[in-house]
Amino acid sequence: MTPFDALWAELEPIGREVGTGGYRRFVFDTAELDCREWFVATAEARGLDVETDRNTNLWAWWVPDGVDATIPALVIGSHLDSVPDGGAYDGPLGVVSAFAALDEIRAAGVHPDRPVALVAFADEEGARFGIACAGSRLMTGQLAPDTARALVGRDGATMAEAMQRSGFDAGGLGADPDRVARIGEFVELHIEQGRHLVEVGAAVGVAESIWPHGRYRFTFRGVADHAGTTRMQDRHDPMVAYAHAALAADAAARAADSRATFGRIEVEPNGTNAVPSLVRAWLDARAADQSTLDALVARISRGASEGAARSSTEVELSTESTTPLLTFDVPLRDRVAHAAEAVHASGRIPVLPTAAGHDAGILTSVGVPSAMLFVRNPTGISHSPREFAEPGDCHAGVATLAAVVTDLAVTDPR
Numbered sequence: 001m002t003p004f005d006a007l008w009a010e011l012e013p014i015g016r017e018v019g020t021g022g023y024r025r026f027v028f029d030t031a032e033l034d035c036r037e038w039f040v041a042t043a044e045a046r047g048l049d050v051e052t053d054r055n056t057n058l059w060a061w062w063v064p065d066g067v068d069a070t071i072p073a074l075v076i077g078s079h080l081d082s083v084p085d086g087g088a089y090d091g092p093l094g095v096v097s098a099f100a101a102l103d104e105i106r107a108a109g110v111h112p113d114r115p116v117a118l119v120a121f122a123d124e125e126g127a128r129f130g131i132a133c134a135g136s137r138l139m140t141g142q143l144a145p146d147t148a149r150a151l152v153g154r155d156g157a158t159m160a161e162a163m164q165r166s167g168f169d170a171g172g173l174g175a176d177p178d179r180v181a182r183i184g185e186f187v188e189l190h191i192e193q194g195r196h197l198v199e200v201g202a203a204v205g206v207a208e209s210i211w212p213h214g215r216y217r218f219t220f221r222g223v224a225d226h227a228g229t230t231r232m233q234d235r236h237d238p239m240v241a242y243a244h245a246a247l248a249a250d251a252a253a254r255a256a257d258s259r260a261t262f263g264r265i266e267v268e269p270n271g272t273n274a275v276p277s278l279v280r281a282w283l284d285a286r287a288a289d290q291s292t293l294d295a296l297v298a299r300i301s302r303g304a305s306e307g308a309a310r311s312s313t314e315v316e317l318s319t320e321s322t323t324p325l326l327t328f329d330v331p332l333r334d335r336v337a338h339a340a341e342a343v344h345a346s347g348r349i350p351v352l353p354t355a356a357g358h359d360a361g362i363l364t365s366v367g368v369p370s371a372m373l374f375v376r377n378p379t380g381i382s383h384s385p386r387e388f389a390e391p392g393d394c395h396a397g398v399a400t401l402a403a404v405v406t407d408l409a410v411t412d413p414r
């Protein structure tokens with residue numbers, strides 16, 4: 001059993017739902033707190049200094065004897081939280097691979113010349129409070145602490161209340177420029193959320209860019225009424241308007257080779273025999289460039305307005321979060337690719353764009369050189385219990401990450 005396999009087996013049962021096989025690791029929930037405990041225990045077992053920063057991101061520091069702790073660190077890691085009924089790999093693969101890579105380079109007697117840190121960023125998926133990458137956004141000053149504290153989660157508790165209940169200090173949230181300055185580079189290994197690596201026949205790839213993306217809330221307002229006695233022509237049914245918006249989203253995204261998803265709705269009063277009074281629907285939209293994304297959202301918004309007009313209802317659109325196109329640091333990307341190629345007999349490492357957001361993108365946006373390694377996902381499916389990576393590809397990912405750390409953190413690798 002490799003160090004990776006042993007660590008994977010420890011983490012795998014935490015937060016897995018028996019019924020669906022999916023994971024529910026929501027920030028500050030029991031399963032997520034158990035994942036944090038696992039991180040702390042794993043780091044302490046390796047003699048690393050563990051800390052939870054003011055935004056609840058977890059850090060484990062390796063500062064070898066004789067190394068100046070003030071030199072900006074090479075940081076590796078990812079996140080441990082999940083979407084509702086998410087897969088095992090999205091996030092945890094990067095954290096487990098970071099520990100396993102550390103074990104490999106230590107076993108090889110490699111001695112870094114600079115600090116190396118492992119990180120598990122908090123609340124990357126935003127599954128509980130609706131804002132993705134909350135931990136890294138807070139740390140880099142891209143999410144205001146007052147806004148974060150007031151976010152209301154699925155269970156009705158605010159982030160501040162949820163933090164208090166699990167023993168965190170919500171008053172401490174906020175920009176952490178000293179910590180950001182300690183990050184020399186960040187390298188995040190992640191399961192690929194697509195089939196590019198399958199198509200090119202490679203176990204590992206390097207990220208080029210992250211598509212611009214956004215989350216938008218549509219509120220459709222009508223009038224609640226009796227499902228039996230209200231004639232169709234007398235209704236003000238916001239569900240009909242929502243249906244127009246959902247069809248417009250599907251058509252517009254297909255036409256523009258983009259992505260548009262209504263994955264969450266709330267209905268009031270939510271009764272089978274009641275015409276709804278209100279439908280709230282959340283749109284996730286992504287495209288290869290900003291103007292395509294803007295046009296996509298505008299088209300969906302028009303579809304929603306047309307639907308509202310036809311159903312004698314009203315619609316209101318508000319933007320919850322947006323992230324512009326991010327191109328990863330080119331010199332770092334090339335260096336990571338070069339180091340990766342050295343451990344892959346096939347020679348070339350593919351460079352690919354991604355339509356998913358990541359903490360590495362948030363750090364890139366504030367000028368921290370960041371890179372991502374992707375590990376092949378045979379089905380391309382992600383955010384689902386069917387998400388998967390072959391053990392051999394996971395091991396290739398660890399070997400690649402170990403080579404990258406050795407290259408970046410050691411002036412004179414043995």
Ligand SMILES: [Zn+2]
Binds near residue numbers: 190358
């Ligand atoms: Zn992820």
